[in-house]
Amino acid sequence: MKVLHVIPSLDLRNGGPIRVVVELCLAGEKWGIESEIVAVGCPAPTDESFAQISAHSFPLSLDSGYGFSLGLTGWLRRNIKRFDCAILHGMWSFPTLTAARACQSAGVPYGIFPHGMLEPWSIFEQGPASRLRKTFYWYLFEKKVFSGAKTVLFTTERERYEATKVFGFSRPSRIACPFGIRDAGQSSSSGGIEGFGALEERKYVLFLGRLHPGKNIPLLLQAWAEANLPADWKIVVAGPSSRTYKRELESLSNRLGISERCIFIDFVTGKAKELLFRNAAWFALPSKHENFGIAMFEAVAYGCPVVVSDQVYASEFLDPLSRILPLELDHWVDFFRTRMQDADYRGIVIASDTEKLKEFTQDKLGEKWALTLHHAFLS
Numbered sequence: 001m002k003v004l005h006v007i008p009s010l011d012l013r014n015g016g017p018i019r020v021v022v023e024l025c026l027a028g029e030k031w032g033i034e035s036e037i038v039a040v041g042c043p044a045p046t047d048e049s050f051a052q053i054s055a056h057s058f059p060l061s062l063d064s065g066y067g068f069s070l071g072l073t074g075w076l077r078r079n080i081k082r083f084d085c086a087i088l089h090g091m092w093s094f095p096t097l098t099a100a101r102a103c104q105s106a107g108v109p110y111g112i113f114p115h116g117m118l119e120p121w122s123i124f125e126q127g128p129a130s131r132l133r134k135t136f137y138w139y140l141f142e143k144k145v146f147s148g149a150k151t152v153l154f155t156t157e158r159e160r161y162e163a164t165k166v167f168g169f170s171r172p173s174r175i176a177c178p179f180g181i182r183d184a185g186q187s188s189s190s191g192g193i194e195g196f197g198a199l200e201e202r203k204y205v206l207f208l209g210r211l212h213p214g215k216n217i218p219l220l221l222q223a224w225a226e227a228n229l230p231a232d233w234k235i236v237v238a239g240p241s242s243r244t245y246k247r248e249l250e251s252l253s254n255r256l257g258i259s260e261r262c263i264f265i266d267f268v269t270g271k272a273k274e275l276l277f278r279n280a281a282w283f284a285l286p287s288k289h290e291n292f293g294i295a296m297f298e299a300v301a302y303g304c305p306v307v308v309s310d311q312v313y314a315s316e317f318l319d320p321l322s323r324i325l326p327l328e329l330d331h332w333v334d335f336f337r338t339r340m341q342d343a344d345y346r347g348i349v350i351a352s353d354t355e356k357l358k359e360f361t362q363d364k365l366g367e368k369w370a371l372t373l374h375h376a377f378l379s
Contacts, residue, residue: 001373002082003028005037006099007089008067010044010057013210013240013267016294017089017115025053027366033373036083038076040069040095067094076102085377086110087153088145091117092137100145109150109377113176116155116291116313118169119162121214125289138167146171151376155292156313176372204234204263205340206280206304208273209295211241216286216309216327217249223332225256238265238276277302282340287312288327300357305349307335317359319352 005021012018025035037055044055058071072095080086080102088096091114103110116122123134146152152173154160163169205224209215217237224235235258237249246264253262268276277283283299283306290312297314299306307323308315315324322339325331339345358364 001032001084001378002034003036003373004080004083004086004099005035005089006086006095007037007039008093008095009041010037010039010050010055011042012045012269016292017113019294020113020115020292021089022050022053023362023365024369027362028369028373029366030363031366031370033366033370038072038095038099040067040072069094073098073102077105080106080108083108085150085373087113088149089113090115091142092134097141097145100148104148110148111151111153111376112146112149113153114159114163116159116289118166119159119289119291120165121162121289123166135167143167153372153376156316158313158316159291174372174376176369202279202281203232204236204280205282205284205336206236206238206276206299207284207286208238208268208276208299209285211237211239211245211249213245214288214290216288218252219286219327219329219332220284221249221253221256221258221262223329223336224262225258226329226333227336229261229336231261234261234263236263236265236276236280238268238273240267273298274302277304280304281346282307285309285312286325286327286332290314297357297360300353303350303354305346305353307340318356321349321352323349 005025007018007021008014010018021037025037028035035053037053039055039057040060041057043057044050056075058069058075060068061070062068076099080099086099086103086108088099088110090096091112096112100110102108124131146169149171152171153176154163154173155176157175160173160175163173207215207217207220211217220235220237241249250259250264253259265276277299280299283296283304285293285296285306285308287293287309288311290309293308293312293314296306296308296312305323306318307325308318310324310326312324318324323335325335
């Protein structure tokens, strides 16, 4: 079976969707699924994963943020019939719109993987301008894209349920386990990480991901300040961001009096990211809305326990163990003051997460992905 994945960008800085696509491509190989990826904007990253995948990227015809590319449209017209089906990742962008039109014209079935973009928070909670723009776009374009889809894929039951609350959406859908963890193995690496100083092992809490208002990093900083922890404990905030938003977070850490214990790091990958995960006491994800949470599973794979908000949908795959917290400051302050520093509790969480992780291996993902594609497009 030949599958084409269409995604707005190959840039790993844009967060989880491209990571999901890469893992699905790699996991499906064992099950006879041949995959290609097509996008616009930046070329394929040098990440070793991309060396195993056929990925195409076309230049933008207009630098508008919408992803308009005549090159992509032409390539789809010439190549779409090579594929048995296509998966359109995301919404509100030209790549998915032009891919849907190409599939419909050529008679190639396609599915849509919204990645959390068809939910009340994504549409209604990001300001009136965003709400108006997306509502207009839905009735003008996106509704037709969805009505022509063979299936719609969601990462969790909660995401599927939330999607029914907007635009009267009621199409049949399937759940696809969206992420597989390759064995992180053992590492002999230790000590400081080049570029941002020595971080004492097990004495810092890590946030790693896009620095975006939806990630709720201010709550993390405020809780850290109120917890009044010993001076040797630090909080590390790592990830790409606009300069303006990063300055806002740095300014907040100054006002809270924790600037000397709060370390900001830009986008990291490879060995640097591995060391951050392996040496952290905890990984924290206090998101206001998180459709899945790729970094959460990466942390688990590297043996780092996680504490997350109850708005991280993938938390339904974990044992609560008192580390799935509501978005209330007092709960995070209490966690930092008590359970975070309890070595026995930390060990219990790691053991539980390690067991749960067995359901997210690449073999498991490949099998589930193959079955999903079969039922969606061949049955």
